[in-house]
Amino acid sequence: MTLHCQLKSLISETDLEISTEQIDLLIQYVELLIKWNKAYNLTAVRDPANMLVKHIMDSLMVGKYLKGQFFIDVGTGAGLPGIPLAILNPERNFVLLDSLGKRITFLRQVVFQLKLKNVQPKLSRVEKYQPEQLFDGVLSRAFSSLNDMVTCCHHLIADQTGCFYALKGQYPDDEIEQLPENIKMTASHQIVVPQLDGERHLIELTKNK
Secondary structure (H helix, E strand, C coil): CCHHHHHHHHHHCCCCCCCHHHHHHHHHHHHHHHHHHHHHCCCCCCCHHHHHHHHHHHHHCCHHHCCCCEEEEECCCCCCCHHHHHHHCCCCEEEEEECCHHHHHHHHHHHHHHCCCCEEEEECCHHHCCCCCCECEEEECCCCCHHHHHHHHHHHECCCCCEEEEEECCCCHHHHHCCCCCEEEEEEEECCCCCCCCCCEEEEEEECC
16 A cells, blocks of 8 residues: 555544645655655654654644644654644644754755745754744653753743643653643643554643733
8 A cells, every 4th residue: 555545544534634735745754754764863663654653643633732823843853743734734834943953954855845835944952042933832742751841942932822732642640740830731632643552642731820
C-alpha cells in the first residue's frame, strides 16, 4: 500500500477534514524526512508507515484544540507537531524553534519545497529567543516536564490570553501537582491516534491572572 493510501486510511478513522492537496503536502514532508534522516538523524522512527502514525497523525490530532492564530513549536526537532499542523491550518502562523542548526536547515528546505507561507524556522535556544510579538500558544512535545516547559517558555505568551499546549504520553499527575503557583491547568484532552499503541494527552496550561 502506498503512503498516500495509508495516510488516507488513517485519516478515515478520525473526524479530520483534509484536502487532497494537504495529503500530498504531508506525504512530501514524510518523503523529505525519510531522505534527510539518513544523514541528519532527525528522528529515531525509521519506518515510513510508523512515521505516518507517530509523527503525522499524532501531530494532526491536537489541531482542533488550538485557539488563536500565532503559535510557536518549541524544540520542534524535525518539525513536529508544527509542520503537519501548519499544513492542516494554512490560516494560522507557526514559528518552529530549535537550537540545532541541522534541524533548522532541514526545516528551511521543507518550507521551500512545500511552499509553506505560514511557517518560520528559527535557530535559537528558547531562553534566548525574544519574539517580535507574543504568541497565542506555545506547543511542544520536547520538554521532559510541564515545569520545564512553563519555566523556559513563560516569556513567549501573553499573561491573560496565551496558552501552553503540552503533548504528553500518559496523564502527568505528578507534573501537574508540581506546577508553580502562577500556572494553572485549564484543560486536558485524551488524544486518540489511529493505530498508535500507548496513551496520548494534550495538557493546556495558562498563567494565573
